[in-house]
Structures are given as structure tokens and as C-alpha cells.
Amino acid sequence: MQTNPTGKCSKKPGKATPIRERVIEFSLLGSGFLSVFTTAAILAVLIYETAGFFSEVSLADFFADTQWTPLFTDKHFGIWPLVMGTLLTSAIAIAVALPLGLLAAIYLSEFAPERLRKVIKPALEVLAGVPTIIYGYFALVFLTPLLQKIIPGLAGFNALSPGIVMGIMIIPMISSLSEDALQAVPTSVKEGAWALGASRLSTVFRVTVPTALSGIAASVILAISRAIGETMIVAIAAGQQPRFTADFRVPIETMTAYIVQISLGDTPTGTIEYNTIFVVGASLFTMTFVMNMLSQRLARKFRGKYEV
Amino acid sequence: MTGDRKTRNKRGIKPARGKTTEKAFIGLCLAAVVLPLVLLVILIADVVIDSAGRLSLDFLLSYPSRKAEEAGILPGLVGSVYLIVLTAIMALPVGVGAAVYLEEYGRKGWLANLIELNISNLAGVPSIIYGLLGLEVFVRTIGFGRSILAGACTMALLILPIVIMASREALRTVPNSLREGAYALGATHWQVTRQVVLPMAFPGILTGSILAISRAIGEAAPLIVVGALAYIAFLPDSIDSPFTVLPIQIFNWVSRPQEEFLKNAAAGSVVLLLTLLILNSVAIYLRSRLQKRRTW
Numbered sequence: 001m002q003t004n005p006t007g008k009c010s011k012k013p014g015k016a017t018p019i020r021e022r023v024i025e026f027s028l029l030g031s032g033f034l035s036v037f038t039t040a041a042i043l044a045v046l047i048y049e050t051a052g053f054f055s056e057v058s059l060a061d062f063f064a065d066t067q068w069t070p071l072f073t074d075k076h077f078g079i080w081p082l083v084m085g086t087l088l089t090s091a092i093a094i095a096v097a098l099p100l101g102l103l104a105a106i107y108l109s110e111f112a113p114e115r116l117r118k119v120i121k122p123a124l125e126v127l128a129g130v131p132t133i134i135y136g137y138f139a140l141v142f143l144t145p146l147l148q149k150i151i152p153g154l155a156g157f158n159a160l161s162p163g164i165v166m167g168i169m170i171i172p173m174i175s176s177l178s179e180d181a182l183q184a185v186p187t188s189v190k191e192g193a194w195a196l197g198a199s200r201l202s203t204v205f206r207v208t209v210p211t212a213l214s215g216i217a218a219s220v221i222l223a224i225s226r227a228i229g230e231t232m233i234v235a236i237a238a239g240q241q242p243r244f245t246a247d248f249r250v251p252i253e254t255m256t257a258y259i260v261q262i263s264l265g266d267t268p269t270g271t272i273e274y275n276t277i278f279v280v281g282a283s284l285f286t287m288t289f290v291m292n293m294l295s296q297r298l299a300r301k302f303r304g305k306y307e308v
Numbered sequence: 309m310t311g312d313r314k315t316r317n318k319r320g321i322k323p324a325r326g327k328t329t330e331k332a333f334i335g336l337c338l339a340a341v342v343l344p345l346v347l348l349v350i351l352i353a354d355v356v357i358d359s360a361g362r363l364s365l366d367f368l369l370s371y372p373s374r375k376a377e378e379a380g381i382l383p384g385l386v387g388s389v390y391l392i393v394l395t396a397i398m399a400l401p402v403g404v405g406a407a408v409y410l411e412e413y414g415r416k417g418w419l420a421n422l423i424e425l426n427i428s429n430l431a432g433v434p435s436i437i438y439g440l441l442g443l444e445v446f447v448r449t450i451g452f453g454r455s456i457l458a459g460a461c462t463m464a465l466l467i468l469p470i471v472i473m474a475s476r477e478a479l480r481t482v483p484n485s486l487r488e489g490a491y492a493l494g495a496t497h498w499q500v501t502r503q504v505v506l507p508m509a510f511p512g513i514l515t516g517s518i519l520a521i522s523r524a525i526g527e528a529a530p531l532i533v534v535g536a537l538a539y540i541a542f543l544p545d546s547i548d549s550p551f552t553v554l555p556i557q558i559f560n561w562v563s564r565p566q567e568e569f570l571k572n573a574a575a576g577s578v579v580l581l582l583t584l585l586i587l588n589s590v591a592i593y594l595r596s597r598l599q600k601r602r603t604w
Contacts, residue, residue: 021498027405029419032409032410034402035423039430045445046440049444103340106337107340124345130351131526132526137562140562194321194323195321199323201333203323229435256529259533260436281436284436285434285437289429289432291432293429
């Protein structure tokens with residue numbers, strides 16, 4: 001390779017690139033392009049099957065009905081009971097994960113001694129590594145019976161227990177991404193507050209957290225999206241009864257659990273009943289996609305402000 | 309971070325002395341950190357205690373049965389191994405290749421931007437959606453049927469974003485001076501990548517890959533949609549064979565009304581947790597060992 005006239009070391013090879021180099025670069029690009037194909041394929045599958053579904057079921061039946069009974073003789077295709085079940089469990093999960101995750105992030109970033117931080121961070125990450133099937137077992141066999149002693153009228157399958165367990169699972173998501181956001185707040189900003197005589201605590205709440213707010217929000221939205229898409233915990237412990245309710249004590253069904261139920265059942269493929277899983281999948285994909293986009297936008301906004 | 313502490317000491321600016329409220333708040337924070345960890349310990353203790361008496365060599369080497377005491381996880385274990393090996397063979401080369409493209413080749417181009425946008429989106433897609441994709445594309449359209457191959461293709465797509473992101477992270481840690489040194493010696497772009505950058509980034513890529521594979525081992529939802537069977541009384545003999553995996557076997561036992569089968573589910577969970585623990589320990593060990601050999 002020739003030396004670069006500008007003196008800067010360029011990464012691009014010279015003009016006389018051997019064929020071999022071209023072929024390699026092209027195949028590497030192909031590997032990268034697989035992700036584009038995957039996205040396209042997901043969209044194509046969901047749109048194609050959803051279009052087929054809506055040629056038989058009207059949009060009004062889908063969006064205006066509050067009953068979801070595709071397997072009964074009296075068929076109703078109102079998506080709201082499944083959406084409600086999903087939102088209910090996710091809301092419980094966030095109610096658990098947001099305070100715990102945020103406090104953990106503040107502690108790790110602002111107060112924890114370096115040695116302790118090095119131990120706690122990976123330990124919290126383990127929570128995200130436990131297979132969800134085991135969380136489901138824990139919710140059904142351990143937590144639900146325990147909660148039944150405290151809350152009268154709590155059914156064996158309910159939204160509360162899987163919601164709480166899901167919350168524990170997503171704590172590391174909030175704590176580690178929020179900690180990154182808090183860490184990114186420049187020391188000079190905090191020093192400004194300290195110089196004015198603020199205590200560590202008021203600096204955290206009046207300066208550091210507000211400054212990192214868009215980064216923290218990004219982590220929370222990502223965690224909500226994760227909770228909405230979580231499958232096995234709710235499939236095991238929340239029940240299989242699509243119900244339009246905000247009552248966390250009774251069995252419900254989430255969108256993800258419904259897809260699992262039909263996949264395991266003996267519904268013949270190719271029927272409208274079976275195709276509902278793609279429609280439910282499309283609704284799920286839309287919800288998580290919007291949240292992921294929002295989260296990325298917030299994160300980018302935050303990084304743009306403070307990345308050094 | 310350390311930089312934070314250093315600058316603080318150098319400039320000598322310190323926050324006002326903490327009061328009792330600060331101490332109380334730190335206590336609250338500590339509680340928030342400790343509570344989830346305590347729950348993790350309870351969870352592990354719970355499955356270990358529940359599995360008592362069921363975990364044995366027979367349990368590992370038996371087929372599922374209608375009698376809980378005689379049932380085992382052999383088809384699930386073998387199915388998981390087949391699936392993971394196939395998944396790794398497909399996902400790792402492509403994932404590392406994509407990462408190399410993004411970091412070493414097309415850094416700023418619009419193509420790289422498009423790929424990057426897609427990867428970050430795919431990382432957030434719920435795993436069950438990958439199941440729907442696999443069902444339509446691999447099982448029906450390409451015609452793999454409800455086989456290990458279809459399951460492995462689905463899993464490979466699922467872990468691809470994780471492999472790519474971890475590999476990019478590893479590639480980024482290779483100092484630029486090393487690349488420049490190699491170029492100065494007349495190496496071509498690929499020679500630099502193959503002989504300088506990849507060996508340096510190898511420990512990081514390896515760790516990231518093992519973590520991605522751990523994710524695949526514990527995953528059940530997409531495979532249920534693709535059509536892994538819940539009950540299977542034979543071992544898969546080829547990649548076209550129907551199959552089950554350990555998490556689905558556990559799910560099958562959890563969903564049964566009889567209490568006896570819950571014990572099996574717990575014992576299966578212990579096996580799953582142990583597998584993941586061993587894999588992750590290997591990852592950490594390999595990383596620290598390989599990093600020690602580095603001399604620069």
C-alpha cells in the first residue's frame with residue numbers, strides 16, 4: 001500500500017485492490033445485510049398474514065369489541081382483552097422495577113464505593129440472565145401461594161405474581177442503562193452544585209437526575225417494551241383467560257401467552273383461528289417497535305448533549 | 309467512574325457534608341440493591357429444594373413418562389445440544405462478519421447506517437415474534453417442517469443482534485495504532501483485519517458469543533411457535549427430525565396439574581441453571597486467561 005499524501009493514516013487500501021479483498025468486503029457486507037433482510041421478512045410475514053385476517057374479520061370487530069373468543073363457536077375478535085392483560089402485567093412489572101432499578105442506579109453511580117460497585121453490578125446482571133421459564137416456575141410455585149396468604153381472593157393464576165417476577169427480571173435493564181446515563185453527567189456540572197454549597201443528596205435530585213432524565217427515560221421505556229414482549233413467565237403464571245379487566249387477582253391472558261396457547265393447541269393451521277397468532281403478533285410488534293424507537297430517540301438526544 | 313473521583317480530588321471541590329437524610333437515603337438505595345439479590349437467592353434455593361430427590365443420573369438419562377418419578381430429560385438435553393451447536397454454526401460467523409464490516413470497513417457509509425439501525429431494532433423485537441417469522445419462513449415457505457433445522461435458523465436470527473453488538477464492542481477496544489502499524493508494513497485491509505484486529509478482539513468476541521448462546525439455551529417461546537414438541541419419546545437422529553429442548557420440557561411439566569411433575573420441572577430448572585453457570589464461568593475464565601497473554 002502506498003503512503004497517504006496527507007500524512008494521515010487512511011484505513012482505505014490503495015486503488016489496486018486485489019479481487020480477493022473485494023470479495024471479502026462484499027461477503028462481510030452480506031453478513032451485515034442479513035439483519036436488513038430479517039427486518040424485512042418480519043414485516044412481510046406480519047403484514048401478509050394480517051391482511052389475510054382482515055379480509056375475513058372487519059377492523060371494527062377487531063378494535064371495537066371487548067371480547068376475544070376465536071376458539072368458541074360464538075367467535076369474537078376484539079383485541080382489547082389481550083392488550084389489557086399485557087398492559088396490566090407490564091404496569092405491575094414497572095411499578096416494581098422502576099423504583100428499585102432507579103435507586104440501584106443512583107447508588108451505583110453516586111454513592112457506592114468502587115469495590116462494592118464492581119461486585120454489585122455483575123450480580124444484578126445475573127437477574128437478566130436467568131431463563132424466563134425458571135422465573136415462571138418461581139411465580140407459579142413460590143410467589144403466588146405466598147401472596148395468596150396476604151391478599152384474599154387471589155386466584156392461582158393472576159396478573160400480580162408474574163408481574164412482580166417480571167419486574168425483578170427487568171431491574172438490571174433499568175439500573176445499568178440509567179447508571180450509564182448518570183455517569184455521563186459531567187463532573188463539572190455536579191461541582192457547580194457542590195460549590196454552591198449543595199449537599200450530595202440535593203445535587204443528585206436537583207442536578208444529576210434531572211440532567212440524565214432523558215437517558216433514564218430511555219432505559220425505562222426499553223424495560224417496558226421488554227415486559228410487553230415477555231412470554232414464558234405470563235404463559236405459566238397468569239392464566240389463559242382473555243379478560244377485559246384491571247383486576248390483578250384474577251386469571252388473564254397476555255398477547256404473548258395467547259400465541260403460545262395456540263401454538264401448543266390442536267388448532268388446524270391455515271384456519272382463521274390459527275392466523276390470529278399473526279395478527280396478535282403484529283399488534284405486539286407495533287407496540288414494542290414504537291417504544292423501542294422512542295427509547296432510541298431519547299437516548300440519542302441525551303448522548304448528543306453530554307457525550308465527551 | 310474513576311475519572312470522576314480523580315478530578316474531584318484534584319480540584320478539591322467536595323459536596324457539603326451529608327446529613328442524616330443522606331444516610332437514610334443511602335440506606336434506602338442499599339435496600340433497593342439488596343432486595344432483588346435476596347430474591348435471586350430465594351429463587352435458586354427454591355428450585356434446588358423443590359428438586360430434592362428427583363435429580364439423579366437416571367433423571368438425565370431417561371425419556372419423559374406419564375409417571376413423574378420415572379420421567380427424565382434426555383430428549384430435551386440432546387435436543388438442546390443439537391439446536392445450540394447448529395445455531396452457533398450459523399449465527400457466529402455471520403454475526404462476527406457483520407461486526408467486522410461495521411467496525412472495520414463501512415464505518416460511515418449509508419449502508420452501514422442502515423444495517424446499524426436494523427440491528428438496534430432487531431435487538432428489541434420480542435423473541436416470540438422471531439417464532440412467528442420462523443414458522444412462516446423456515447417451517448412453511450422453505451419447507452424445513454417442524455425440525456431442528458427450522459428451530460436453529462430461528463434461534464440464529466434471534467441471537468444475531470447480540471453477537472454483532474458484543475463483537476463490535478470487542479473490535480472497538482483494539483487500539484488504532486496497531487492497525488496503523490500493520491498498514492505501514494504494507495498489509496492489505498483484510499490482512500490487517502485477519503491477522504491483527506481479529507486476534508486482538510478474540511477474547512471479547514468469544515465472551516460475547518458465549519453470552520449470546522446462553523440466551524439461546526434458556527429460550528423457549530420462539531421454539532414453541534416454530535413447533536418444537538412438548539412430549540417426545542425418541543432422540544433426534546438428523547437435522548430434519550422433530551425435537552424438544554430442555555426449557556420446553558420444563559414448561560410442559562410446569563403446566564401439568566399434578567404436583568409430582570412440578571418436582572421434575574424444578575429438577576430440570578436446576579440442570580438448566582447449572583449449564584448456564586458453567587458456560588458463563590468458562591466465558592469469564594477464558595477471557596481473563598486470554599487477556600493475560602496480551603503484551604502491548
